[in-house]
Amino acid sequence: MDYGLITFASTHGAISAQKALEPVAAVRVMPVLREISLGCGMALRFPPQALETVQRTLAGSELRPGEYALYAITGSGPALRAEPLPAHKG
Amino acid sequence: MPQIIDAKGKPCPTPVLMAKGAMAQGADAFTVLVDNPTAVENLKRLADNQGFSAAVREGNGTYALDFVKTGSCDACEAAIQSPLPAPGTDWAVFVGRDIIGDGDRELGTNLMRMFFYTLTQGEDKPGAVLFMNAGVRLPTLDGQVVEHLKALAEAGVEIQVCGTCLNFYGLSDRLQVGTVSNMYDIVTRMQRAGKVLSL
Structure with a gap:
């Protein structure tokens, strides 16, 4: 994957996750990709090596598993692929 | 005899506008009279931007800027090149x-x-x-x-x-x-x- 993407069921959920993740991973705010048009418009991207930290931090946060989803993004434009990732490690 | 534009006592940006007016009428050489250093600087900048040289003479609190068209202008050249x-x-x-x-x-x-x-x-x-x-x-x-x-x-x-x-x-x-x-x-x-x- 080129980078990981987290989508959320609500904008409040996205902001809450942003606060939890910013101290531990290099997350960036971005709009949800058109290819994955679910959730609110705000998503977080993270570098591939931060996947485990992201999974662990979100699992320990106030967000419930159904309130966010993780994707592995590869490529861009028409060649973009988004593979769902497990919300938890394992 | 070059045209003389008397802009002494005129508030900013009137001296610059008067000089621009002369340029717009096609004057290749003219002299602008002003009475403060700010106006001198503004007029020098105008000259640079419009392809003129502007030599400054000073005496008794009056500045005379002799505008002469040079045809070359750094800002114009840059604009043409880009x-x-x-x-x-x-x-x-x-x-x-x-x-x-x-x-x-x-x-x-x-x-x-x-x-x-x-x-x-x-x-x-x-x-x-x-x-x-x-x-x-x-x-x-x-x-x-x-x-x-x-x-x-x-x-x-x-x-x-x-x-x-x-x-x-x-x-x-x-x-x-x-x-x-x-x-x-x-x-x-x-x-x-x-x-x-x-x-």
Whole structure:
């Protein structure tokens, strides 16, 4: 994957996750990709090596598993692929 | 005998406008009389921009600037060398605040980050991004926006940041991307753009 993407069921959920993740991973705010048009418009991207930290931090946060989803993004434009990732490690 | 334009006692920018008037009428050589150093500097800058030389003579509190058309002009040469954008293809973004829209600051801050993220991803990039007032907090303090602005600058987008505003907010030494600019350059850049999006 080129980078990981987290989508959320609500904008409040996205902001809450942003606060939890910013101290531990290099997350960036971005709009949800058109290819994955679910959730609110705000998503977080993270570098591939931060996947485990992201999974662990979100699992320990106030967000419930159904309130966010993780994707592995590869490529861009028409060649973009988004593979769902497990919300938890394992 | 070159034309003499008496602009003594005239407030700024009247002396410059009078000199421009003479140029517009096709005068290749004329003399402008003024009575203060600011007017002298403004007229010298006008001469530089319009392809004139302007020798200054001083006496008894009066300055005489002898304008002579030289035909060469650094600013004109630079403009000729840089290709003009086709109409409608050059656009600029004016950022006068540090959040998008009214309402919640946290949401507005993230919307601004998403805006610049999206700009970096698209093919149709603006020719310039212009920051004023609280907008100058973005190229100084917001790490994510700085990152996107650096990518835009690398792609050839001009980033201009209001120096007066940086000074006002005590951020003059914290600019991380772009050039310190002023109202003249920012307005000129807006006028050159086919359209200006204001955030």
